[in-house]
Amino acid sequence: MLILISPAKTFAKQVKCAHRLPATTPRFAEEARQLVASSLELSPQALKKELLLTAKTLPEAQRNLATFFDEGTPEEQALLNYSGMVYKKLAAGSLTEEDWRYAVDHLRMTSFVYGLLRPTDSIRPYRMEGAARLPMLEGERVFDFWRDRLTKPFIEAIRAAGGTLLYLASDEMRGLFHWEEVERSVEVITPTFLTRQRDGSLRQTVIYTKMARGEMAGAVLRQRISRPEELQRLTPAGFLYTGEGWDYILGD
Template identity: 45%
Template sequence: GLIYDGMVFKKLDLASFTEGELLYANDHLNICSFLYGLLRPLDNINPYRLEGNVELPDNGGVTMTDYWQPILTEYLIDKVKADDGILVNLASEEMKSLFDWKKVSSELTVVSPEFKVDKNGKLRTIVIYAKMCRGAMSRYILKNRITDIDLLSSFTYDGFRLIESKPRLLYAL
């Protein structure tokens, strides 16, 4: 996880975690990867760049997402059930393709926070802000060892605050 350097990971800032916080994060944070599947922050990997629609060579047109979906779906469900059964989904939308999302949603309590900016009276997703908020919320959850989703209501970041908790968890600037 420490090898990643995108905006989400800059705001997560795992390098500033104490040893105890890193060990906790290693048990509770899943990092989606088209190449490696699901990673933990302390897993060692080589730098790479890969999209999910890349086809595996000599495998009849099977894409990375096709390959990973049946493996990762069961693994994720089992891992989250062994913890508390609640998945706070802060992955980018493209990463959902790594899982059978209908099955994940039916077997786990899934919370997918949204981060929007008010532009002329309309709430819109601005990708860079959403990435920053996803990283900052991941950091907040791990540093505070949040296990109660109701405590996510107190999360704020750079002006973003909770404005709607039902039917979705919506934060806006």
């Protein structure tokens, strides 16, 4: 089973990790440099538009992109560097060395700059959007840039991990791949985490979904879960399997 999670827009200020493996180089490091270099050609206003930034988030995004190539810019392994809710709940800092070795073969992270990342791949802080149209892309989007490059190696990684994909990424990440080809090639499991509303209806709540995705990913790594049916006994962030499809409902 291969787990796929989304990247985060925030990066760790301080990393605490009991165990880790040697850092690795992202497979698409050169493509990452090309995309960042192209983003630096944009004016501040164009950058703000293409990367969906606000007046508050623009300065940090500019800083991260401008220092991306600097020798002193800090690097950290991807699973430790991202600091969004999914990553907090996955809690990579508490993984054992054996967990890390398992994660290298059974976890991938999407990235609009780096394409597809292993947990140990060293990355630098950046900001990018899948719908961004950079000068080098000649009218196409970052999604379009990656689709042909990522689909085959992604399918190969899933097959190497047993042929089942546990999709715990956001919906938009499918746009990085030829998704119909992925679904034809491997088994795809996409859990849905539902919360009951005051009117009795069920819907997804973003923060709870992120918490559940992170906890489920961490549980699969720590428990070495390989069969889909084993996922049904998990209770990530208090969600319980309903027995219908891959729906989970937050317990009362």
